[in-house]
Amino acid sequence: MIDQVVSFTTDSVGLERIFRFFQAIFQIIASYPAVFGLFLTALDFSTATQHAPAATLSILLALRQRMNLARRFFRLFRFVESFHAAQKLYTGISTSSRAGEKEKSESTSAQPEAWLDVFARTFNGMYLLLDAPAIVSELKIEGLQLWSPETDGLVMIEAQRFWLFALACGALSSFLKMQRLRKATPVKLPASSETVTEKGNDTVAASEKEQAVKSQELVRAKQIRGFARSVAANSLDIVLPGAMIGWIDASPGTVGLAMLVTTVLTGMDAWERCGREVPG
DSSP, X not given: OHHHHHHHHHSHHHHHHHHHHHHHHHHHHHHOHHHHHHHHHHHHHHHSSOOOHHHHHHHHHHHHHHHHHHHHHHTTTHHHHHHHHHHHHHHHHHHHHTSOHHHHHHHHHTHHHHHHHHHHHHHHHHHHHHXXXXXXXXXXXXXXXXXXXXXXXXXXXXXXXXXXXXXXXXXXXXXXXXXXXXXXXXXXXOSOGGGGOSSHHHHHHHHHHHHHHHXXXXXXXXXXXXXXXXXXXXXXXXXXXHHHHTSSOOXXXXXXXXXXXXXXXXXXXXXXXXXXXXXX
């Protein structure tokens, strides 16, 4: 567990998720008066001094902005990764379509998900590319600006629009993959072990086959849970860009809650990956 924690807290994706988690927490506290009141009470109880609400709120908003700024450094050049992934997926589709009839028929059944993955990666790359220059304005250094605040706002709106498209495609792709796995015909076990008990080797073979089938079912169930998690995370994340571009009517508190939930859901993928990478 300690090795996994160390791996997660030093992993770039893990660190970005940690900063996002705190950004969501600060936004939730600052958005709901009841939660903010409890936070002030906790501060007064822990330090035995009175905290000015206005000053505390200003600190929370500043901390939220700093968390957002820190996250931007981790994803500054991630658009290259997204475009490269989209290119590889598109190349795989093109290669499969030029293969023999058997391969062609198999690739055709997976084409909807494959194309949705290409679109999701491409849209996400466009979002990250347009979002990258915003790090200059987020630095809030007087006199340092790439363009006017009006242009900066327009670029950010377009970036959020691409992010929404990427999330929608990703959610739909994961949903289709999950449904395909759920409808897949499970491997059938022998009707009875007595049919293969004439020889000891046959009994061992049947036991090994049973273990292999159980292992495949566990892997299948894990994949279904992963796709379900992806559907939930991408669907909830749509609230963030949707609220910013005006397509979804959501308060800052609702956006913060959605961000908190999706941070936990997506952070679990990085957490599990870090666990697998721990030696031993």
